[in-house]
Amino acid sequence: MYIPTFQDVRDAHERIKPYVHRTPVLTSTFLNELTGASLFFKCENFQKAAAFKVRGASNAVFGLSDEMAARGVATHSSGNHALSLAYAAGRRGIPSHVVMPRTAPQAKKDAVIGYGGKITECEPSTSSREQVFAQVQAETGADFVHPYNDPRVIAGQGTCSRELADQVPELDAVVAPIGGGGMISGTCLTLSNIAPDVKIYAAEPEQADDAARSFRAGHIIADDAPVTVADGLKVPLKELTWHFVSTHVSDILTASEQEIIDAMRLTWARMKIIMEPSSAVPLATILKNRDLFAGKRVGVIITGGNVDLDRLPWMNS
Amino acid sequence: MYIPTFQDVRDAHERIKPYVHRTPVLTSTFLNELTGASLFFKCENFQKAAAFKVRGASNAVFGLSDEMAARGVATHSSGNHALSLAYAAGRRGIPSHVVMPRTAPQAKKDAVIGYGGKITECEPSTSSREQVFAQVQAETGADFVHPYNDPRVIAGQGTCSRELADQVPELDAVVAPIGGGGMISGTCLTLSNIAPDVKIYAAEPEQADDAARSFRAGHIIADDAPVTVADGLKVPLKELTWHFVSTHVSDILTASEQEIIDAMRLTWARMKIIMEPSSAVPLATILKNRDLFAGKRVGVIITGGNVDLDRLPWMNS
Numbered sequence: 046m047y048i049p050t051f052q053d054v055r056d057a058h059e060r061i062k063p064y065v066h067r068t069p070v071l072t073s074t075f076l077n078e079l080t081g082a083s084l085f086f087k088c089e090n091f092q093k094a095a096a097f098k099v100r101g102a103s104n105a106v107f108g109l110s111d112e113m114a115a116r117g118v119a120t121h122s123s124g125n126h127a128l129s130l131a132y133a134a135g136r137r138g139i140p141s142h143v144v145m146p147r148t149a150p151q152a153k154k155d156a157v158i159g160y161g162g163k164i165t166e167c168e169p170s171t172s173s174r175e176q177v178f179a180q181v182q183a184e185t186g187a188d189f190v191h192p193y194n195d196p197r198v199i200a201g202q203g204t205c206s207r208e209l210a211d212q213v214p215e216l217d218a219v220v221a222p223i224g225g226g227g228m229i230s231g232t233c234l235t236l237s238n239i240a241p242d243v244k245i246y247a248a249e250p251e252q253a254d255d256a257a258r259s260f261r262a263g264h265i266i267a268d269d270a271p272v273t274v275a276d277g278l279k280v281p282l283k284e285l286t287w288h289f290v291s292t293h294v295s296d297i298l299t300a301s302e303q304e305i306i307d308a309m310r311l312t313w314a315r316m317k318i319i320m321e322p323s324s325a326v327p328l329a330t331i332l333k334n335r336d337l338f339a340g341k342r343v344g345v346i347i348t349g350g351n352v353d354l355d356r357l358p359w360m361n362s
Numbered sequence: 363m364y365i366p367t368f369q370d371v372r373d374a375h376e377r378i379k380p381y382v383h384r385t386p387v388l389t390s391t392f393l394n395e396l397t398g399a400s401l402f403f404k405c406e407n408f409q410k411a412a413a414f415k416v417r418g419a420s421n422a423v424f425g426l427s428d429e430m431a432a433r434g435v436a437t438h439s440s441g442n443h444a445l446s447l448a449y450a451a452g453r454r455g456i457p458s459h460v461v462m463p464r465t466a467p468q469a470k471k472d473a474v475i476g477y478g479g480k481i482t483e484c485e486p487s488t489s490s491r492e493q494v495f496a497q498v499q500a501e502t503g504a505d506f507v508h509p510y511n512d513p514r515v516i517a518g519q520g521t522c523s524r525e526l527a528d529q530v531p532e533l534d535a536v537v538a539p540i541g542g543g544g545m546i547s548g549t550c551l552t553l554s555n556i557a558p559d560v561k562i563y564a565a566e567p568e569q570a571d572d573a574a575r576s577f578r579a580g581h582i583i584a585d586d587a588p589v590t591v592a593d594g595l596k597v598p599l600k601e602l603t604w605h606f607v608s609t610h611v612s613d614i615l616t617a618s619e620q621e622i623i624d625a626m627r628l629t630w631a632r633m634k635i636i637m638e639p640s641s642a643v644p645l646a647t648i649l650k651n652r653d654l655f656a657g658k659r660v661g662v663i664i665t666g667g668n669v670d671l672d673r674l675p676w677m678n679s
Contacts, residue, residue: 314671319634320634
């Protein structure tokens with residue numbers, strides 16, 4: 046297992062610069078007063094493909110030799126990694142193959158196709174996904190870019206907190222959502238090198254709290270099929286992300302479904318930005334743990350903005 | 363009738379600086395490709411009270427002598443001017459009295475109260491509003507700050523395009539929504555002084571096209587009660603705004619209800635920002651008039667972000 050270094054983050058940053066945004070950091074007087082903290086929102090919802098995942102995907106795609114690139118890239122994902130890989134491959138002009146469950150939202154499928162990706166559908170089960178993916182890979186020889194358990198992807202995600210640390214001096218803490226742990230691992234990799242005093246908190250839905258339970262147990266616990274509105278955070282940790290989480294994270298905080306929805310709506314209403322449910326989990330945990338963050342300068346990573354505008358979660362609740 | 367000068371805009375800018383944001387300008391590769399133009403969105407949805415109206419309201423409130431300020435300010439509005447005046451008065455620590463129709467959305471009333479404003483309800487008719495407002499003013503001696511037909515307000519709104527011209531060099535055109543004409547008048551006042559070659563277009567709902575008809579007729583035409591999703595744009599021009607519109611505006615373009623809703627949704631989906639329906643009218647008209655704007659550098663003023671998140675217009679359409 047190759048563990049990426051901070052030099053890999055620097056290299057990634059240089060490599061992906063033409064293809065991703067240096068996203069802005071926004072603040073909200075209202076939310077600062079509400080939490081008692083100074084919150085700095087790193088807006089990856091304004092990123093290309095509306096997700097931080099484009100950083101890691103672009104690093105993987107643009108790091109390939111011409112020969113490997115010619116065979117394309119492949120992944121399985123029903124979410125932002127699929128869009129991001131298709132976007133990055135499109136920018137390089139190489140094929141991308143995405144295995145998606147046939148039940149994935151049509152909007153996500155359309156976006157992958159819009160970026161030039163080729164979708165192969167599988168049944169919504171792990172066995173079907175793995176079987177279909179193996180077949181796609183065998184047929185195409187495409188390079189597998191895992192959504193998070195890949196050193197190239199983690200190094201790419203690490204560029205986000207590198208920008209944040211540059212944009213906001215003297216942070217006390219950073220809070221980011223945790224699903225498979227790609228963003229958190231990149232954050233750990235970067236901050237442990239350039240700002241080792243900054244505490245790193247992961248934020249997770251109570252209903253998909255496998256990372257929090259792993260953290261307390263000291264080994265990876267994977268849930269089968271957690272159900273949460275934060276649909277980007279259902280996947281389990283893997284070896285590489287577990288390495289960073291277990292070494293550098295201060296704590297993993299959780300929030301209920303209603304708390305996540307409330308935090309999402311609050312951000313939409315007060316900050317006038319569109320974030321997806323997964324991105325609201327950090328604010329939800331900050332609101333629940335005021336004592337931990339009061340008086341502190343806290344970076345909050347808004348991981349993405351891909352939302353079905355016809356089905357907003359507060360309309361069902 | 364006192365016609366404000368560009369010196370009034372400069373004075374306003376200095377006066378309101380501590381109370382309003384210098385809002386960011388955002389761009390979208392997707393929307394540039396779609397329109398063939400280079401669009402620069404001035405994001406007043408990120409403004410205090412989520413509306414450009416806070417510029418004019420703050421200029422009026424902070425320009426009062428201490429003696430006049432002590433009696434407070436008053437207005438009639440069911441929309442962003444009400445919130446903005448309450449916000450500005452709250453910042454100065456003086457009373458604000460707002461006459462609102464009892465049918466106004468509760469969220470708007472709550473926001474006025476949240477900023478410390480005092481609401482007096484009227485029936486939803488012009489006669490009731492005028493009668494109730496006269497009574498409030500007689501009782502309080504508060505200074506009347508008209509939503510747009512007031513030189514202090516127009517000078518305040520003129521600070522928006524002053525920032526835009528500073529943030530985006532060499533604009534060819536600016537497009538802003540038109541209701542009563544406060545924002546457009548401020549834009550005319552500023553740009554005719556500092557960038558007289560920039561063409562100014564007003565954007566209006568077809569279903570509330572009194573300004574467009576006035577522009578063609580050469581005199582003010584006021585409609586009684588137009589119905590449009592762009593609820594900030596229902597009011598008619600008045601003498602002062604007519605002066606600027608008739609002198610400096612290149613054209614008034616209109617868009618249908620469906621075109622406005624589509625443009626609003628497109629912006630939410632692609633730019634990940636929350637704008638209100640009125641703010642989508644400029645993009646709707648740009649999409650309809652591609653030839654006019656193709657190849658041009660176009661400033662687009664996003665006037666506000668106050669939306670009922672429980673009732674999004676595309677959910678009824």
